[in-house]
Amino acid sequence: xxxxxxxxxxxxxxxxxxxxxxxxxxxxxxxxxxxxxxxxxxxxxxxxxxxxxxxxxxxxxxxxxxxxxxxxxxxxxxxxxxxxxxxxxxxxxxxxxxxxxxxxxxxxxxxxxxxxxxxxxxxxxxxxxxxxxxxxxxxxxxxxxxxxxxxxxxxxxxxxxxxxxxxxxxxxxxxxxxxxxxxxxxxxxxxxxxxxxxxxxxxxxxxxxxxxxxxxxxxxxxxxxxxxxxxxxxxxxxxxxxxxxxxxxxxxxxxxxxxxxxxxxxxxxxxxxxxxxxxxxxxxxxxxxxxxxxxxxxxxxxxxxxxxxxxxxxxxxxxxxxxxxxxxxxxxxxxxxxxxxxxxxxxxxxxxxxxxxxxxxxxxxxx
Amino acid sequence: xxxxxxxxxxxxxxxxxxxxxxxxxxxxxxxxxxxxxxxxxxxxxxxxxxxxxxxxxxxxxxxxxxxxxxxxxxxxxxxxxxxxxxxxxxxxxxxxxxxxxxxxxxxxxxxxxxxxxxxxxxxxxxxxx
Numbered sequence: 357x358x359x360x361x362x363x364x365x366x367x368x369x370x371x372x373x374x375x376x377x378x379x380x381x382x383x384x385x386x387x388x389x390x391x392x393x394x395x396x397x398x399x400x401x402x403x404x405x406x407x408x409x410x411x412x413x414x415x416x417x418x419x420x421x422x423x424x425x426x427x428x429x430x431x432x433x434x435x436x437x438x439x440x441x442x443x444x445x446x447x448x449x450x451x452x453x454x455x456x457x458x459x460x461x462x463x464x465x466x467x468x469x470x471x472x473x474x475x476x477x478x479x480x481x482x483x484x485x486x487x488x489x490x491x492x493x494x495x496x497x498x499x500x501x502x503x504x505x506x507x508x509x510x511x512x513x514x515x516x517x518x519x520x521x522x523x524x525x526x527x528x529x530x531x532x533x534x535x536x537x538x539x540x541x542x543x544x545x546x547x548x549x550x551x552x553x554x555x556x557x558x559x560x561x562x563x564x565x566x567x568x569x570x571x572x573x574x575x576x577x578x579x580x581x582x583x584x585x586x587x588x589x590x591x592x593x594x595x596x597x598x599x600x601x602x603x604x605x606x607x608x609x610x611x612x613x614x615x616x617x618x619x620x621x622x623x624x625x626x627x628x629x630x631x632x633x634x635x636x637x638x639x640x641x642x643x644x645x646x647x648x649x650x651x652x653x654x655x656x657x658x659x660x661x662x663x664x665x666x667x668x669x670x671x672x673x674x675x676x677x678x679x680x681x682x683x684x685x686x687x688x689x690x691x692x693x694x695x696x697x698x699x700x701x702x703x704x705x706x707x708x709x710x711x712x713x714x715x716x717x718x719x720x721x722x723x
Numbered sequence: 724x725x726x727x728x729x730x731x732x733x734x735x736x737x738x739x740x741x742x743x744x745x746x747x748x749x750x751x752x753x754x755x756x757x758x759x760x761x762x763x764x765x766x767x768x769x770x771x772x773x774x775x776x777x778x779x780x781x782x783x784x785x786x787x788x789x790x791x792x793x794x795x796x797x798x799x800x801x802x803x804x805x806x807x808x809x810x811x812x813x814x815x816x817x818x819x820x821x822x823x824x825x826x827x828x829x830x831x832x833x834x835x836x837x838x839x840x841x842x843x844x845x846x847x848x849x850x851x852x
Contacts, residue, residue, distance in 0.1 A: 388785070389758070389785070392758045392759055392784075393758065393759075393783075393784040393785050394758070394759040394761075394784050395759075397784070585784060585785045589784060651762075651764075651806070652762075652764075653761070653762050653782050653787075655787060674784065675761045675762070675782075675784050677784060682762075704764070704780065
């Protein structure tokens with residue numbers, strides 16, 4: 357792979373035909389928007405949206421040493437995963453920080469499938485390979501899959517006619533393997549929007565047909581293509597972290613408020629000693645959600661001040677199209693993290709008041 | 724599309740001149756590029772700006788765009804309606820979404836600006852490049 361070359365997913369021509377505005381993202385030529393982020397965001401919250409997420413990376417781990425390898429390189433406990441189940445986890449550095457945040461799918465007793473961030477796929481693969489046990493085979497699979505996400509309250513209804521698999525029976529964060537639109541597919545009930553929905557992994561050669569069939573099924577139900585801009589505001593409303601913004605190799609899993617994926621009692625894993633110490637002593641800073649109290653929109657990288665003292669930056673900030681608020685994430689000193697605490701975001705050199713709020717900002721109603 | 728009675732900048736602002744007062748906004752092209760406008764930040768009455776200095780900003784879900792003063796002068800009035808209804812920038816960029824009225828201190832600055840025809844030509848050149 358030539359790193360200076362911008363890569364195209366198999367759906368590139370489809371996006372252009374649909375009026376997608378294309379931008380470079382993590383080395384890929386991707387649609388940032390079609391009709392506009394506002395409309396696409398609201399479509400996903402109220403009906404459904406379809407996303408090309410073929411830029412995401414995939415790594416497979418199999419062999420007698422596979423489980424032991426995953427246990428060592430991630431902080432969540434894969435022994436709790438049944439075959440067919442998925443969990444959110446992190447690849448760890450020895451400092452307890454993120455190599456990446458990932459989804460782990462248990463395909464079999466000793467067979468795992470990881471979905472990883474586009475920008476990290478090579479690094480992740482090499483990291484796992486270099487830390488794998490002797491009896492684990494680590495395979496880079498990113499070139500073997502296209503991935504299409506269908507998200508929103510009508511996702512199930514849209515996808516049901518396209519497969520014999522019983523989609524209703526797939527629980528949240530479970531998957532099935534079966535035919536989708538006639539092609540071999542991995543169908544997972546996961547997503548990065550805070551809505552119900554599915555992510556479908558297929559061979560790149562079948563991506564155009566699968567996308568087209570989903571659009572045909574979904575059009576009458578209000579399905580719209582959605583780009584990276586809507587994906588970002590949707591995940592932010594749901595307080596799902598973005599690698600490179602909210603989490604990276606300088607932030608620990610506990611600082612990122614992801615204690616729930618940190619199974620410190622599962623046995624040894626890379627970074628565990630740091631996290632044990634941090635949990636015993638308490639973290640010094642924590643990722644919190646905030647909303648703007650005064651007029652102004654907090655954007656990524658804007659400075660944050662408490663009582664006139666610079667304490668960090670906005671890691672993600674945006675208008676929240678569904679909530680009609682201006683929201684964001686930032687790391688604050690532990691003593692300033694209580695809900696209701698006020699601080700300032702510096703917007704064009706002016707301090708503008710913000711307040712720590714409970715997260716997620718948006719949570720879908722349970723059916 | 725672009726009202727003949729206005730002058731235009733290459734930063735996509737328009738100015739309508741009445742005596743020594745200029746009414747300033749952003750062009751239809753600019754609002755279209757931005758997408759749904761969700762926030763408009765305007766100066767205070769009495770603030771003064773040099774030509775080409777940013778006097779405010781317009782934000783969509785995705786982007787922040789500064790708005791530059793076409794001329795030097797003092798702000799006489801701001802369109803406070805845009806604070807509550809920023810979508811006017813999309814709906815009526817050349818009429819209802821005027822942003823500021825400014826006292827023009829150096830009328831010579833107007834000479835460098837584009838007519839409606841020249842602005843449209845400029846847009847075509849830009850899209851061709």
